[in-house]
Structure formats: C-alpha cells, structure tokens
Amino acid sequence: MPHPSLFQPLQLGSITLPNRIIMAPLTRMRAGAGNVPTALNAKYYAQRATAGLIIAEGTAVSQQGQGYPNAPGIYTQEQLDGWKTVTEAVHSRGGRIFLQIAHNGRNSQSSFMPDGGPPVAPSAIPPTLPGFTSDGRQVPIETPRPLRLEDISPIVDSFTLASRKAIQGRLRRSRAASLQQPLDRSVPGRRIKHPVGRLRGFHRQSDALPS
Numbered sequence: 681m682p683h684p685s686l687f688q689p690l691q692l693g694s695i696t697l698p699n700r701i702i703m704a705p706l707t708r709m710r711a712g713a714g715n716v717p718t719a720l721n722a723k724y725y726a727q728r729a730t731a732g733l734i735i736a737e738g739t740a741v742s743q744q745g746q747g748y749p750n751a752p753g754i755y756t757q758e759q760l761d762g763w764k765t766v767t768e769a770v771h772s773r774g775g776r777i778f779l780q781i782a783h784n785g786r787n788s789q790s791s792f793m794p795d796g797g798p799p800v801a802p803s804a805i806p807p808t809l810p811g812f813t814s815d816g817r818q819v820p821i822e823t824p825r826p827l828r829l830e831d832i833s834p835i836v837d838s839f840t841l842a843s844r845k846a847i848q849g850r851l852r853r854s855r856a857a858s859l860q861q862p863l864d865r866s867v868p869g870r871r872i873k874h875p876v877g878r879l880r881g882f883h884r885q886s887d888a889l890p891s
C-alpha cells in the first residue's frame with residue numbers, strides 16, 4: 681500500500697500544511713518577566729517555520745494556570761503583544777503556528793498562585809512531576825487544593841479569554857490542560873460528576889469560537 685511522503689501537503693481543516701512534519705509542543709521556559717514571550721521565543725519559533733505546523737508550548741490561560749518558571753502565558757496584554765512578535769516572525773518565514781493553551785492544575789506550586797495557596801486540581805492528589813517555584817528552585821511537591829464547584833466557571837472563562845487573545849495574536853488554538861486530563865480520563869480524579877459536565881460546556885463554548 682503506498683504511503684504519502686512526509687513532504688507531501690496535508691489538509692488540516694481550513695489550513696494546508698506544505699508537509700506533514702508537526703512540531704510537538706515543548707515547554708522551554710524562555711519567556712521573560714511577567715511570563716511574556718520575548719525576542720528569544722520569536723527567534724526559536726521562526727527557526728522552525730519550515731515545519732508543516734508548529735504547536736507552540738503549553739501556555740497558561742491564567743496566573744493560576746501557571747506551573748513552570750518563565751513559561752509563557754496568554755492572559756495579559758503584554759503576553760499577547762509578545763505572542764504577536766512570535767507569530768509575525770513565523771508568518772514572515774511562511775510558517776504556521778498553533779498555540780497550546782493550558783492550565784497546569786496540580787503540576788504547579790504555591791509560588792505561582794495569585795493567593796499564595798496550594799495549586800488547584802480536581803482532586804487532592806499530588807503530582808508525580810517535581811515541583812518548581814516561580815523563580816526556578818526545585819522544591820518538594822505540594823498536594824493541590826480540590827476545586828470547589830464555584831472555582832470551575834472562572835477557569836472555563838479563562839480558556840475562553842485566552843482563546844480570544846490567541847485569535848487576536850493570529851494563533852490558532854490547540855487545547856490542553858493538565859486540569860482537564862484527570863477529569864476526562866479515569867486517573868486520578870475522585871470527584872468527577874459536576875466538573876465533567878461543566879467542562880463539556882467548556883468544550884462547546886471554546887469550540888464555538890472561530891479559529
């Protein structure tokens with residue numbers, strides 16, 4: 681059976697990839713102060729513009745969604761302006777770039793949290809990844825605070841706002857969330873009834889946005 685070549689085009693929804701090489705999202709922790717993408721991020725992605733598609737690194741939808749030092753966000757105007765320099769650099773070299781918007785859930789640490797409390801997650805189950813503070817020190821992992829029902833809507837809204845910003849920054853969205861994973865799969869969520877229903881709403885709401 682003939683196989684298409686890696687170097688043949690691929691139609692992906694409304695966009696045509698000139699080849700089938702897709703760069704996986706890679707958290708590089710190279711954003712600047714305020715989790716703003718910098719000239720270094722623009723250079724890094726522009727250097728990879730000949731890929732059929734770049735899926736840019738996991739990018740936090742809110743301060744609460746941050747989990748890695750110097751990882752970019754997409755919830756402030758400065759971050760959006762930083763992403764615009766990245767997309768301009770990639771597009772000027774003929775590339776295509778999606779943004780992976782994410783909430784790190786339990787894979788975070790209290791130094792990232794706006795209230796200084798523990799990170800939030802569907803259940804109080806500690807992460808399996810090592811913990812890092814926002815200034816880059818490795819510390820013991822923390823047990824997350826289980827989300828209350830009233831915590832869910834602001835998180836859903838943060839994905840919608842991040843999606844809008846991504847569109848303004850000429851980024852298409854590729855959605856991922858450490859928070860979402862334990863809800864969608866059997867591990868390791870203990871409280872799934874309400875959040876799953878709400879997250880389904882989030883999928884519909886976020887999918888309804890133009891990409």
Ligand SMILES: Cc1cc2nc3c(=O)[nH]c(=O)nc-3n(C[C@H](O)[C@H](O)[C@H](O)COP(=O)(O)O)c2cc1C
Nearest residue numbers: 703704705706707708736737738739780782856857
């Ligand atoms: C340094 C590093 C950073 C990563 N960052 C992300 C990320 O931001 N988002 C994500 O979904 N996956 C991330 N991954 C996972 C990769 O995208 C990829 O899925 C993983 O390395 C497995 O790839 P493979 O199946 O080709 O070996 C990361 C992996 C590495 C090694």
